Amino acid sequence: MKRRPLSMAVAGIAAALAALLPAATGHSEGAAAPDGSVRRLTEAQYRRTIADVFGSDIRVVGRFEPDLRVDGLLAVGTSAISVTPGGFDQYEEIARGIATQVTDADHRERLVGCAPGPQDADGRTCAGRFFDRVGPLLFRRPLSPAERTGYVDVTLTAARTLGGFDAGLAASLAGMLSSPHYLFRMEAPGADGRLDAYARASRLSFFLWNAPPDQALLDAARGGALSSDAGIAAQVDRLMASPRFVDGMRAFFTDFLLLDDMDGLAKDSLIYPQFNSSIGEMLKEQTLRTLTDLLVTHRGDYRNVFTTRRMAMRRELGPIYTIPLAGTDWTMYEFPDGDPRGGLLTHAGLLALHSHPGRTSPTLRGKAVREALMCQKIPAPPANVSFAVVQDVNNPTLKTTRARLQAHLDDDECASCHRKTDPIGLGLENFDGVGRFRLTEHGERIDASGTFDGLAFSDANTLGRLFHDSSKVASCVVRSTWRYAYGRNPVGDDEQAIEAFDAGFARNGYRMVDLMRAIAIANAADPKPRAARRTVALTSGRSPS
Amino acid sequence: MRVAGRSAALRRLGVMALPLAILPLLAAADAPTGGNPGTRAFVITNIFFVGGADAGTCSPMSVSALETFRESLSPEEQARYPQPQKRNELSRLMDERLGFRRMLLSGTDAGGRLRIAQFPPDIPRGTQLTPDQALRVAALNGFPKGRGRLAFSNRTIAYSACSNPEDFPQLARGHRLYEGRTAEGMDLDGKRDRSDFVGPAGQTGIDNQLWRAIGCTKAFRDASASAERERTFLSARAPTLIRIEGIDDPRNDPDVTVTISAAADPIVQDGRNQAVEWASYADDADRRLTATTHGRIVDGVLTTDPVDVRLNYKEQILDSPRDLRAARLRLELKPDGKAEGGFYGYYTLDSFYLSIEQMTQDGANASGVSCPGVRQAIDRLADGYRDSRTGKYTAISSALRFYATPAFTTGVAARADAAGQAGGGR
Numbered sequence: 001m002k003r004r005p006l007s008m009a010v011a012g013i014a015a016a017l018a019a020l021l022p023a024a025t026g027h028s029e030g031a032a033a034p035d036g037s038v039r040r041l042t043e044a045q046y047r048r049t050i051a052d053v054f055g056s057d058i059r060v061v062g063r064f065e066p067d068l069r070v071d072g073l074l075a076v077g078t079s080a081i082s083v084t085p086g087g088f089d090q091y092e093e094i095a096r097g098i099a100t101q102v103t104d105a106d107h108r109e110r111l112v113g114c115a116p117g118p119q120d121a122d123g124r125t126c127a128g129r130f131f132d133r134v135g136p137l138l139f140r141r142p143l144s145p146a147e148r149t150g151y152v153d154v155t156l157t158a159a160r161t162l163g164g165f166d167a168g169l170a171a172s173l174a175g176m177l178s179s180p181h182y183l184f185r186m187e188a189p190g191a192d193g194r195l196d197a198y199a200r201a202s203r204l205s206f207f208l209w210n211a212p213p214d215q216a217l218l219d220a221a222r223g224g225a226l227s228s229d230a231g232i233a234a235q236v237d238r239l240m241a242s243p244r245f246v247d248g249m250r251a252f253f254t255d256f257l258l259l260d261d262m263d264g265l266a267k268d269s270l271i272y273p274q275f276n277s278s279i280g281e282m283l284k285e286q287t288l289r290t291l292t293d294l295l296v297t298h299r300g301d302y303r304n305v306f307t308t309r310r311m312a313m314r315r316e317l318g319p320i321y322t323i324p325l326a327g328t329d330w331t332m333y334e335f336p337d338g339d340p341r342g343g344l345l346t347h348a349g350l351l352a353l354h355s356h357p358g359r360t361s362p363t364l365r366g367k368a369v370r371e372a373l374m375c376q377k378i379p380a381p382p383a384n385v386s387f388a389v390v391q392d393v394n395n396p397t398l399k400t401t402r403a404r405l406q407a408h409l410d411d412d413e414c415a416s417c418h419r420k421t422d423p424i425g426l427g428l429e430n431f432d433g434v435g436r437f438r439l440t441e442h443g444e445r446i447d448a449s450g451t452f453d454g455l456a457f458s459d460a461n462t463l464g465r466l467f468h469d470s471s472k473v474a475s476c477v478v479r480s481t482w483r484y485a486y487g488r489n490p491v492g493d494d495e496q497a498i499e500a501f502d503a504g505f506a507r508n509g510y511r512m513v514d515l516m517r518a519i520a521i522a523n524a525a526d527p528k529p530r531a532a533r534r535t536v537a538l539t540s541g542r543s544p545s
Numbered sequence: 546m547r548v549a550g551r552s553a554a555l556r557r558l559g560v561m562a563l564p565l566a567i568l569p570l571l572a573a574a575d576a577p578t579g580g581n582p583g584t585r586a587f588v589i590t591n592i593f594f595v596g597g598a599d600a601g602t603c604s605p606m607s608v609s610a611l612e613t614f615r616e617s618l619s620p621e622e623q624a625r626y627p628q629p630q631k632r633n634e635l636s637r638l639m640d641e642r643l644g645f646r647r648m649l650l651s652g653t654d655a656g657g658r659l660r661i662a663q664f665p666p667d668i669p670r671g672t673q674l675t676p677d678q679a680l681r682v683a684a685l686n687g688f689p690k691g692r693g694r695l696a697f698s699n700r701t702i703a704y705s706a707c708s709n710p711e712d713f714p715q716l717a718r719g720h721r722l723y724e725g726r727t728a729e730g731m732d733l734d735g736k737r738d739r740s741d742f743v744g745p746a747g748q749t750g751i752d753n754q755l756w757r758a759i760g761c762t763k764a765f766r767d768a769s770a771s772a773e774r775e776r777t778f779l780s781a782r783a784p785t786l787i788r789i790e791g792i793d794d795p796r797n798d799p800d801v802t803v804t805i806s807a808a809a810d811p812i813v814q815d816g817r818n819q820a821v822e823w824a825s826y827a828d829d830a831d832r833r834l835t836a837t838t839h840g841r842i843v844d845g846v847l848t849t850d851p852v853d854v855r856l857n858y859k860e861q862i863l864d865s866p867r868d869l870r871a872a873r874l875r876l877e878l879k880p881d882g883k884a885e886g887g888f889y890g891y892y893t894l895d896s897f898y899l900s901i902e903q904m905t906q907d908g909a910n911a912s913g914v915s916c917p918g919v920r921q922a923i924d925r926l927a928d929g930y931r932d933s934r935t936g937k938y939t940a941i942s943s944a945l946r947f948y949a950t951p952a953f954t955t956g957v958a959a960r961a962d963a964a965g966q967a968g969g970g971r
Contacts, residue, residue: 319822
């Protein structure tokens with residue numbers, strides 16, 4: 001496909017964004033918040049949308065611009081990032097690839113379904129029907145008459161230039177897929193200053209399904225059902241009853257536990273030969289399956305995440321957990337009482353993720369747990385710190401990680417932070433850098449005891465029990481769920497709302513599904529959109545013509 | 546959810562409550578967390594024949610049938626077929642002169658040299674032929690009467706010095722026997738006779754006539770050499786499992802139950818192409834590939850009572866199970882959790898020769914093996930299981946050693962798949 005027609009199709013995007021998002025153009029850090037909220041689709045949401053609209057056989061090929069983690073959540077980062085010129089080029093290439101497939105011989109009959117003919121010589125009617133169908137699904141709202149006319153006109157103009165209707169349609173569709181109205185969830189206030197119904201629909205579906213609204217939700221928005229709390233609740237219940245709610249829950253925990261970082265996790269193959277990228281993917285999947293089994297399938301108590309002996313397993317993970325496993329698919333495995341395994345803190349995936357390539361790191365593990373599970377902030381180490389002692393894993397005197405860290409802690413400056421992180425991490429030292437259980441390190445018995453918030457623990461099991469009982473841990477997931485749903489950090493009276501959710505969470509037995517339901521309803525009923533501040537310049541890299 | 550195959554009592558015990566006697570066993574693997582504490586299992590990775598290499602023996606080494614054939618040619622013809630440069634040409638000449646035949650049963654071969662065999666009307670093409678059916682197909686296609694065997698993973702039908710070694714005794718001339726005094730092995734018959742070897746540590750009465758038969762053949766000798774045997778997995782796609790149950794004391798236990806079985810799964814390998822420790826394996830559903838016996842552990846070394854075993858041997862085009870009669874297993878349990886050991890028993894002549902025959906004539910030529918030489922040697926040196934009708938021995942004393950990696954076994958494949966979770970052995 002030649003570039004010129006697409007350039008025509010996307011010309012003016014920057015100008016359009018400028019009009020929609022005054023604060024999103026130029027370097028806007030510190031600019032006043034606009035009267036509208038904008039969140040960039042994540043890669044997963046982009047892919048989900050294409051699969052929903054065009055089918056899972058349409059390949060989405062290309063490199064997405066990295067997401068930004070803000071205070072631990074990518075979801076919050078979606079409100080704080082935009083698109084760089086290089087990133088826009090990537091989106092454009094991805095869009096071209098999708099549009100080409102949609103209109104090719106293998107797919108056009110199903111996905112386009114019409115063609116120019118005697119009654120529709122230039123294909124205007126056909127193009128109009130196509131955009132009537134896919135436009136609302138991609139923009140998550142009806143197209144305005146001007147938008148519809150614009151995409152149809154671009155189709156016909158490009159068709160003449162490229163010598164074919166399908167090529168013209170592909171160019172126009174690529175423009176739509178490169179549009180900010182597709183790439184961003186924009187919440188412009190309605191005439192009454194309140195959140196419009198389609199924005200509410202998007203809030204619900206992206207939070208509960210990590211996907212765009214389906215036709216039923218768009219219909220509910222169009223019919224006014226989302227203007228009442230009861231109508232919103234009905235849709236929330238419908239979405240949560242769907243198998244796709246599991247996708248939403250998985251997306252939250254992927255973000256909350258930084259599981260995206262598992263993608264591409266590498267280990268020293270000489271030290272940990274049993275670990276490879278395939279095992280890494282399975283360990284990530286294991287954690288997600290374990291969590292959704294407990295929290296969705298069994299509507300379980302979130303606190304039991306830290307104590308449950310039930311863990312998703314598949315045969316390939318047997319050597320990591322040193323357990324016999326039959327079969328070729330995922331199954332739920334229950335460790336016996338007294339086994340060192342139990343609870344999220346002993347998941348090999350998380351233990352491996354927060355370790356170095358060739359050794360454990362109580363500090364990384366402790367920092368990750370404090371930040372992700374307790375919503376605490378641990379400062380980065382100063383640039384001039386020496387890790388020589390800690391990294392000397394073959395130190396003949398300091399045989400265990402605990403001993404080496406203790407030597408490091410003799411420095412008071414280091415000790416101030418390590419006192420927060422290391423006790424938790426040292427409690428997980430019975431698990432090596434890929435999460436395999438071990439009793440000794442260099443022949444010396446590992447001491448995994450410590451204290452957590454003033455309470456003593458002897459090993460990962462008893463540490464997990466303290467996490468189960470910790471109000472800070474439970475409150476953190478409430479706060480993170482709220483921030484994930486709203487895509488921003490709380491301001492003003494948001495704190496009171498979060499406290500109320502926290503109280504409700506405890507009152508209702510710490511059921512994650514109930515928490516998500518309550519937050520979904522509140523978020524969709526939020527009377528007014530708010531925006532986070534952009535931190536990255538947004539421009540298409542082209543001059544509007 | 547209950548853990549199938551593991552008693553409730555054992556589940557309650559957990560690692561911290563295991564009997565003290567088990568702790569040294571656990572320490573070897575730094576405290577694995579699963580499996581039955583009284584059970585250990587291993588997957589065999591490298592398995593190889595062992596014997597001896599006394600100085601001065603095997604000089605010269607055995608030569609292939611092809612080399613013997615070349616030596617039978619006139620000096621002028623020999624000069625036209627320098628080796629190994631003209632091995633393929635010489636091989637074709639041997640085929641032609643000796644009347645070797647090979648035909649495809651279906652499809653086409655990559656080189657397009659082989660013709661497709663005709664089938665009798667009552668045998669549909671694509672049928673997995675029985676040996677008798679193979680003979681009928683062979684006869685229809687002009688093979689010598691009563692000659693021809695399936696070869697190359699049953700994809701061809703062949704008549705050669707490997708399919709019918711008895712027809713080409715002249716090609717056995719270059720085969721040499723191992724005439725050394727020492728060889729590894731075990732005293733299988735409790736007797737002392739002239740055929741016995743002396744073990745490397747001075748043990749007497751070692752019965753290992755198979756090594757005498759093949760110990761000067763380069764292919765077997767190389768595979769037995771320490772560098773090669775430690776590097777090469779054999780039968781990696783269908784390895785053998787060993788499960789020891791009823792262990793009260795892993796160093797000394799007067800009675801344990803030992804099961805030797807074929808795995809339904811290939812060896813799980815890591816990024817270094819080493820076997821992954823503590824991988825799970827299901828037993829092959831073919832119960833002929835499973836045998837159970839009793840044994841005893843003395844100072845960390847397990848020895849079993851004799852038992853007939855069939856060990857899978859699937860390697861490239863080979864699929865020829867090893868039938869060992871009255872095999873003793875000896876297994877040294879290593880401090881690092883691994884094991885090393887051997888099977889010592891009477892290898893049936895037919896099952897051993899099947900692995901030679903399945904090499905095919907081309908493979909034997911390339912490996913320096915004379916099929917007629919091997920056949921004559923094992924027939925002559927066989928020393929076990931005399932056939933009362935013919936008066937001939939049907940098996941030959943042998944020694945196979947192996948390396949093994951700790952594993953879990955999860956029961957018979959089909960049943961284990963249905964169960965999803967299995968108790969397994971540690």
